[in-house]
Amino acid sequence: MTYLTSFGNFGRDSYAWVAKDKGFFREAGLDVDIKPGGGTGDNISKIEAGAAMFTPVDLTGLMLARGTGGARNVVVVAGIQQRTMAALISLEGNGIAKPKDLEGKTLADSPGSVVRNLFPTYAKLAGVDASKVKWVNGAPANLIGLLAGGSVAGIGQFVVGEPTVESVAKGKQAVVLPYSDVMSDLYGNVLITTTKIAKEQPDLAKRFIAALMKGLVHSIDNPDEAGRILQKNVPASASAPAAAECTLMSAFVRPAGSAGNVVGTIDTKRVAASVKLLQDAGAIPAGLTPDQLISADLTPKP
The missing domain is CATH 3.40.190.10 (Periplasmic binding protein-like II)
Structure with missing residues (x-):
């Protein structure tokens, strides 16, 4: 199978x-x-x-x-x-420390990802204007590279992706915004x-x-x-x-x-x-x- x-x-x-x-x-x-x-x-x-x-x-x-x-x-x-591990991950220096900072930024994820598809609900509950956030497509294997290379300010990821992100973005600390902060159930x-x-x-x-x-x-x-x-x-x-x-x-x-x-x-x-x-x-x-x-x-x- x-x-x-x-x-x-x-x-x-x-x-x-x-x-x-x-x-x-x-x-x-x-x-x-x-x-x-x-x-x-x-x-x-x-x-x-x-x-x-x-x-x-x-x-x-x-x-x-x-x-x-x-x-x-x-x-x-x-x-x-x-409980959900859905999250947005950015890097220090990208100007994202809290959900509201996502406005005006470009994020990447695959079109079928739950992080991306659930974002409007997350944004509503977190007080973010979703219309001010731009999404671009990225394949699962390429997302961390897009973030580390500076092509985007953040990516859709799971919370546990933090170590992998930091291993690729050498010298930079990851910034994690867990969806569970506003959707705990x-x-x-x-x-x-x-x-x-x-x-x-x-x-x-x-x-x-x-x-x-x-x-x-x-x-x-x-x-x-x-x-x-x-x-x-x-x-x-x-x-x-x-x-x-x-x-x-x-x-x-x-x-x-x-x-x-x-x-x-x-x-x-x-x-x-x-x-x-x-x-x-x-x-x-x-x-x-x-x-x-x-x-x-x-x-x-x-």
Whole structure:
């Protein structure tokens, strides 16, 4: 089967490579081909088109897509990050220290990224005039280079991307504006598959979910090893920044107050609160409910 990472091959996605390298997929009777994903919008399209069977996408991005009539044939089967890691990252000297400073600046991200698509809602809640912020397109692998090279003042990234940004922009400190500062209830990445697989191949889905979650736990418990495994499989990825991303991601996978110690759970009440937040902000129309998004039979239980 084919699996897409969430966004390129950064440390935050190393857990899939860990699951493969450590034999967790093989032990579950699975032969998994891992390919780099292109962000929430692109990944949803590829899952629906049958180009892959599983991928992580940002839950808020999925809600935004469903709210505009898309993503009808996918379903959430596990949580990866219990709160959103979406953020904007800039560098010292670019004149960005707080959200209001984004006005008049140029930012880069891929068109399907949840950071970019959620920006109007973030801007509204953070008191930013979104019409005064210019966005340009950038491929996942090129975003940090655009920022380090001075082509743009900021990029869409995950909070855990800070070490990787600083490793490329040598000598400059990253400035991070987390979306969770104004949208604390939002989940981060969740694992999706097609509604067809969830209904017709639940055993396959459960085996894949269990093996991937085992890789996720191992990567945040052993970040240095996860970084080495990623670099071994994807030589263009440096192990040290990848390990640092895994270390930072641990707080999002197992945040304080999360349900039990089981990784991958989804709290439908929190999802309902997120839906309401987006509806109140005018980002999605009324009518969306958690049961339309989540396969409760497949998600890990606390």
